[in-house]
Amino acid sequence: MSVQKAFTASLVLLSLGGCAKVGDIDVTGGIVAARSACPMVGIPNYTGDITLFNPPESREARAIDIVANITNLRSTCDDSGAQIYTQATFDVLARRSDPTGARDVTLPYFATVMRGGTAVVSKRVGQVTVHFEDGQYRASASDSAQSYVDKGQATLPADIQERITRKRKAGDSDAAVDPMADPAVRAALQRTSFELLVGFNLTQDQLKYNVTR
Numbered sequence: 001m002s003v004q005k006a007f008t009a010s011l012v013l014l015s016l017g018g019c020a021k022v023g024d025i026d027v028t029g030g031i032v033a034a035r036s037a038c039p040m041v042g043i044p045n046y047t048g049d050i051t052l053f054n055p056p057e058s059r060e061a062r063a064i065d066i067v068a069n070i071t072n073l074r075s076t077c078d079d080s081g082a083q084i085y086t087q088a089t090f091d092v093l094a095r096r097s098d099p100t101g102a103r104d105v106t107l108p109y110f111a112t113v114m115r116g117g118t119a120v121v122s123k124r125v126g127q128v129t130v131h132f133e134d135g136q137y138r139a140s141a142s143d144s145a146q147s148y149v150d151k152g153q154a155t156l157p158a159d160i161q162e163r164i165t166r167k168r169k170a171g172d173s174d175a176a177v178d179p180m181a182d183p184a185v186r187a188a189l190q191r192t193s194f195e196l197l198v199g200f201n202l203t204q205d206q207l208k209y210n211v212t213r
Contacts, residue, residue, distance in 0.1 A: 038077035047199025111145030
């Protein structure tokens with residue numbers, strides 16, 4: 001299973017979650033537009049933790065050297081300009097099997113901007129270093145990732161927004177029609193939905209281990 005496929009499986013859930021937030025029924029007959037142009041931030045399935053072995057080719061439990069996971073992912077968003085700027089911060093918690101000696105462990109991570117749940121807009125690979133003191137089993141580090149999204153691309157067209165929020169009265173021909181069921185509305189929602197995804201930049205073997213363990 002590739003990293004891209006792991007992205008897709010979790011992005012479907014992320015995208016559906018975004019659509020579900022786009023509106024509760026208003027008592028006046030319209031839909032309350034609660035959608036933000038800011039990208040959703042998340043960790044794709046199977047990429048939130050990494051296991052290093054010694055020797056590297058072993059997959060036995062007794063050969064586990066380092067286990068680390070990404071946690072406390074949180075974000076801030078500035079959509080006041082033409083470019084929507086998002087910063088995601090996160091912690092990496094790591095533990096090792098042998099506490100002997102001070103040690104630095106450098107782990108690669110990615111920050112990917114996705115559009116519509118499937119299209120990769122950008123990808124950046126970074127590194128975070130965790131420092132263990134002598135005798136220490138556990139250590140942590142923090143890092144951040146950033147993204148820029150064109151505000152126009154993340155904004156619903158005016159006609160689609162009108163379809164969603166227009167007041168409907170009993171007796172209207174479309175009073176009982178959910179605008180979210182309209183293929184044009186759903187397609188517009190997908191086109192204008194962006195995600196900033198952060199995870200460990202795993203090798204194929206590491207991803208396979210996470211998926212199958």
